[in-house]
Structures are given as C-alpha cells and as structure tokens.
Amino acid sequence: xxxxxxxxxxxxxxxxxxxxxxxxxxxxxxxxxxxxxxxxxxxxxxxxxxxxxxxxxxxxxxxxxxxxxxxxxxxxxxxxxxxxxxxxxxxxxxxxxxxxxxxxxxxxxxxxxxxxxxxxxxxxxxxxxxxxxxxxxxxxxxxxxxxxxxxxxxxxxxxxxxxxxxxxxxxxxxxxxxxxxxxxxxxxxxxxxxxxxxxxxxxxxxxxxxxxxxxxxxxxxxxxxxxxxxxxxxxxxxxxxxxxxxxxxxxxxxxxxxxxxxxxxxxxxxxxxxxxxxxx
Amino acid sequence: xxxxxxxxxxxxxxxxxxxxxxxxxxxxxxxxxxxxxxxxxxxxxxxxxxxxxxxxxxxxxxxxxxxxxxxxxxxxxxxxxxxxxxxxxxxxxxxxxxxxxxxxxxxxxxxxxxxxxxxxxxxxxxxxxxxxxxxxxxxxxxxxxxxxxxxxxxxxxxxxxxxxxxxxxxxxxxxxxxxxxxxxxxxxxxxxxxxxxxxxxxxxxxxxxxxxxxxxxxxxxxxxxxxxxxxxxxxxxxxxxxxxxxxxxxxxxxxxxxxxxxxxxxxxxxxxxxxxxxxxx
Numbered sequence: 001x002x003x004x005x006x007x008x009x010x011x012x013x014x015x016x017x018x019x020x021x022x023x024x025x026x027x028x029x030x031x032x033x034x035x036x037x038x039x040x041x042x043x044x045x046x047x048x049x050x051x052x053x054x055x056x057x058x059x060x061x062x063x064x065x066x067x068x069x070x071x072x073x074x075x076x077x078x079x080x081x082x083x084x085x086x087x088x089x090x091x092x093x094x095x096x097x098x099x100x101x102x103x104x105x106x107x108x109x110x111x112x113x114x115x116x117x118x119x120x121x122x123x124x125x126x127x128x129x130x131x132x133x134x135x136x137x138x139x140x141x142x143x144x145x146x147x148x149x150x151x152x153x154x155x156x157x158x159x160x161x162x163x164x165x166x167x168x169x170x171x172x173x174x175x176x177x178x179x180x181x182x183x184x185x186x187x188x189x190x191x192x193x194x195x196x197x198x199x200x201x202x203x204x205x206x207x208x209x210x211x212x213x214x215x216x217x218x219x220x221x222x223x224x225x226x227x228x229x230x231x232x233x234x235x236x237x238x239x240x241x242x243x244x245x246x247x248x249x250x251x252x253x254x255x256x257x258x259x260x261x262x263x264x265x266x267x268x269x270x271x272x273x274x275x276x277x278x279x280x
Numbered sequence: 281x282x283x284x285x286x287x288x289x290x291x292x293x294x295x296x297x298x299x300x301x302x303x304x305x306x307x308x309x310x311x312x313x314x315x316x317x318x319x320x321x322x323x324x325x326x327x328x329x330x331x332x333x334x335x336x337x338x339x340x341x342x343x344x345x346x347x348x349x350x351x352x353x354x355x356x357x358x359x360x361x362x363x364x365x366x367x368x369x370x371x372x373x374x375x376x377x378x379x380x381x382x383x384x385x386x387x388x389x390x391x392x393x394x395x396x397x398x399x400x401x402x403x404x405x406x407x408x409x410x411x412x413x414x415x416x417x418x419x420x421x422x423x424x425x426x427x428x429x430x431x432x433x434x435x436x437x438x439x440x441x442x443x444x445x446x447x448x449x450x451x452x453x454x455x456x457x458x459x460x461x462x463x464x465x466x467x468x469x470x471x472x473x474x475x476x477x478x479x480x481x482x483x484x485x486x487x488x489x490x491x492x493x494x495x496x497x498x499x500x501x502x503x504x505x506x507x508x509x510x511x512x513x514x515x516x517x518x519x520x521x522x523x524x525x526x527x528x529x530x531x532x533x534x535x536x537x538x539x540x541x542x543x544x545x546x547x548x549x550x551x552x553x554x555x556x557x558x559x560x561x
Binding site for chain 2: 009010011014015016018023026027030031034110111114117118121122124
C-alpha cells in the first residue's frame with residue numbers, strides 16, 4: 001500500500017475521505033499497480049506472449065438480451081484453452097464478454113464487476129445502463145498504451161435497461177474499440193473477436209427484431225457455429241468433450257446463465273441441423 | 281505556537297468518553313441478532329434514505345448508531361477495504377474479523393489522537409453456514425471490540441433493550457419471530473416514564489444477511505414485505521417480495537426467509553465467473 005508507516009494502525013486517509021464512489025479512482029490512489037494500463041511495458045509489440053480470447057455475440061430479444069461466447073483461447077496456431085469462459089455477469093442486470101488478450105481481459109472484467117458493485121454499495125443505487133457502459137469505456141481507454149503494444153482488450157457489453165420506457169425493448173448492446181467507445185448497437189445484434197466477421201454476417205441474415213429469449217439463444221449458438229466454421233481461432237461445440245458455448249441472458253429477472261444441459265440441447269440441435277445443411 | 285497547559289491524560293480520556301457516550305445515547309437504537317435463516321438488523325430510523333444499516337460485502341453487514349457523518353465515513357472505508365481485499369485475493373477471503381480489526385484500529389487512533397472522538401457505535405456481522413458460526417462484533421467509540429453472543433443492542437438505553445433480547449433470543453427462531461422480538465426490544469424503552477411504546481413500520485429500517493443465498497446475501501426488507509412480517513404473515517410476505525430495481529432481489533432471495541435453516545441453495549455449484557468467484561447470479 002502506498003501509505004508510509006502509520007503507528008496508529010488506522011486505515012489510510014484515502015479510505016475514509018469523502019472522495020469518489022468509483023472503485024478505479026480509489027485504486028489509483030491506494031494501489032495503482034492493480035489497475036491494468038498502469039504498468040510500464042518494455043518497448044515493442046508483444047501481442048504474441050499471451051493467449052487470445054475470441055468470438056462473442058450479443059442479440060437483443062423481447063424483454064432482454066442474450067450474450068454467448070465460444071470456449072476457445074488461442075496462442076498463435078495453438079489452442080491455449082478449450083474451456084475458457086468469456087461471458088460473465090457484470091452485475092445483476094448486465095453482461096460483459098471479452099475478446100483480445102485473455103489475461104488483461106479477465107483482469108479488466110473483474111475490475112469492472114467490482115466497480116459496479118462498489119458504486120452500488122457506496123451510493124445505495126445502481127448505475128444507469130449508460131453509466132455502466134461509460135465506465136467500461138473509460139477502463140478500456142486506460143489500457144490504450146498496452147493495446148498499442150499488442151495487448152488489446154475489446155469487450156462487448158449488454159444489459160437490461162431498468163429505466164427503459166418499453167420493457168420489450170429494454171435489452172441494449174454496446175460495443176467498443178481499443179480507444180474506448182462506447183457505440184450502442186441499434187441494429188439489435190453485434191459480434192466481436194476474430195470470428196466476428198462471420199458471426200455478424202450470419203446474424204445479419206437471420207436476426208429479426210422481437211425474437212424470444214429461447215430463439216435468440218439458439219441464434220447466438222448458430223452464429224458461433226458459423227464463426228467456428230470459417231475462423232480457426234473460434235471453437236465450435238465440442239461434442240466429444242461436452243464443451244458447449246456459454247450462453248447468458250439479462251432480463252427483468254436479472255442475469256441468468258443457461259445450464260450445461262440447456263446449452264447442450266441447443267448445440268445438439270444446431271449441429272444436427274448442420275448435418276443436413278452445412279451452410280445453415 | 282502557544283504553550284499548552286498540562287492536563288492529566290486520564291482526565292482527557294474521561295472527558296472524551298463522556299462526550300462520545302452522551303452523543304451516542306441521544307440517538308435512536310439498533311439491534312442485531314442471529315436467526316435460523318441468517319442475521320437480522322433492525323434500526324429505528326426516521327429517514328428512508330439515510331441508512332444506518334448497509335451492505336459491506338457478500339456475507340458482511342454493517343449497522344451503526346450515533347452521528348451520521350462519522351459512521352458513514354467508516355462505512356465507506358469498510359466497503360473500500362472489503363472490495364480492495366476481494367479484488368486482490370478472492371471473494372471468500374474477505375472476513376468480518378479483518379474488517380472489525382481495521383475499524384478497531386481506526387476508532388482507537390481517532391479516540392487517542394483527535395480532539396473529538398467519533399460519537400458512534402458500530403456492529404459488524406458476518407453470516408456463517410450455521411447460526412453457531414455467525415459472528416457479531418461490537419465496535420465502540422474508543423476502538424474496543426467485543427464478540428457478541430448472537431445478539432446485540434446499541435444506542436441509547438442499549439442495556440434495557442439487550443435485556444429484552446437476552447431473555448427471548450434463540451438462534452433457531454424464524455425471521456418473523458426475530459423481527460417481532462427486535463421491534464419489541466426497541467419499543468420497550470422510550471415511552472412516557474420509561475414505559476414501552478409503538479414504533480410504526482415506516483420508522484424501522486430492517487435488513488437481513490440471508491444464509492441461504494449465494495454471492496451477495498444482504499437484502500433490505502421494505503414496504504409490504506416488512507408490514508406483512510410485522511403482521512405475522514412472514515412466509516407469504518417474503519414470497520411476494522416486489523422486484524425493486526435498486527435492491528438486487530431474485531427468486532433465490534425469496535427462499536430462506538421463512539426461517540428454516542436450509543443449506544445454501546442447490547443452484548449450479550459452478551461459479552458463474554472463471555476469473556474470480558464473483559458470484560453475481
């Protein structure tokens with residue numbers, strides 16, 4: 001901790017100051033080394049030192065939003081992990097998926113979860129969905145230096161907007177670039193990561209506004225299948241090891257992760273459909 | 281700088297204690313007690329937005345009496361410390377004892393170093409897997425810390441309130457019984473000539489740490505949920521808990537409020553996050 005020796009043993013001033021309700025701003029005072037983007041990096045591009053997490057898709061549905069991610073992390077031409085989980089709840093009503101350098105992404109995601117929870121506890125109220133999206137943008141921006149040296153992280157953020165006037169349209173998606181963002185995706189779907197080109201193309205042809213949560217979950221797995229079909233860094237459903245995409249929803253009831261049995265059933269349906277028509 | 285007159289340290293400490301005690305005894309009281317389904321906090325509070333009870337971390341709650349600005353300052357410090365520890369290590373490594381120690385050091389330092397001590401009394405409670413493993417710590421204005429046996433009262437006439445709790449508290453009581461006992465204890469003092477009085481539901485701040493919940497266990501009982509419990513209709517009330525955007529409630533939250541000591545909800549044991557065990561579901 002930054003504070004020098006204090007014989008009284010009391011918590012340092014930054015803890016008790018009226019200050020900020022942002023956890024990252026608090027960290028920048030007491031433990032800046034815990035913030036990604038605050039570490040000095042040697043010069044040069046070092047993007048190939050760590051595994052990369054790949055494709056995430058998000059789809060708005062009637063009364064919420066669905067986010068799904070494949071389970072592969074790659075390092076060059078090798079598969080670094082077959083069962084990494086890249087889609088997580090950010091808080092009670094929102095989801096975050098990470099693509100890019102896996103280690104930095106996981107750190108950023110954990111920090112974002114604490115950031116939202118911290119604000120909620122200090123202020124006694126949740127941030128608005130736009131407020132959450134803006135906080136995430138500021139955190140991505142903080143990592144810009146590392147991103148330019150190859151350690152980029154680009155998240156996808158989606159959530160249920162509690163203040164939306166029409167609950168059926170309360171699911172919203174925000175995308176980012178390495179310099180921050182956020183950009184709200186008003187088309188109703190988006191994909192990020194190495195397979196995003198193919199997943200986006202699949203979603204463009206198949207997406208319809210007002211899908212049910214179940215249909216949107218199926219569509220998300222279909223899009224990931226298409227991404228895995230054409231992108232080596234994206235993993236398809238692994239029938240032999242029973243590893244299936246992570247599918248999460250955010251609705252008025254909060255976030256929910258589909259059980260392994262549910263995702264297995266969706267993946268089985270998608271794969272058996274492709275046995276007859278490989279192009280979907 | 282002007283030369284200071286010598287004052288006996290004993291005298292200084294006595295004066296500060298007296299000031300703090302007077303300040304605390306003017307305020308309204310709060311009680312904390314264990315029950316079968318978790319830990320219950322009840323405070324008498326005229327405001328519905330300036331809280332005396334709040335969440336610190338997954339299984340840790342905070343209650344305070346005394347000066348609002350002073351305990352709010354400590355509450356923020358506690359949330360910051362808990363979130364910092366949880367990020368640096370793991371969510372399971374954040375404990376009530378560590379927080380109680382930090383508060384004890386801080387209050388002790390303020391009491392001996394500052395002109396004016398904090399006029400606050402604080403309770404830090406951590407809910408365990410069973411009522412026997414619940415921890416309730418009392419922190420006084422001078423930094424002294426006590427491990428309380430399943431229930432505690434603080435604020436003005438704390439002793440009289442604690443006596444009511446002492447006679448009737450059982451760690452396996454239901455939520456409804458626990459709330460009723462707490463309200464009975466709080467209202468046993470303060471009436472005309474030391475008689476008991478009635479406290480309206482909208483002047484009570486009630487919250488629980490729900491033993492059966494995974495992840496964040498803190499939950500406020502507000503509005504119809506609370507009035508139903510006070511009317512003796514606890515089970516149905518908890519099931520009909522309204523969805524409130526400000527308070528994270530979910531279906532799992534409604535369980536375990538009826539009082540039966542259930543093991544943690546059977547839900548998926550796999551953490552929803554591979555990165556931390558940030559279990560936000």
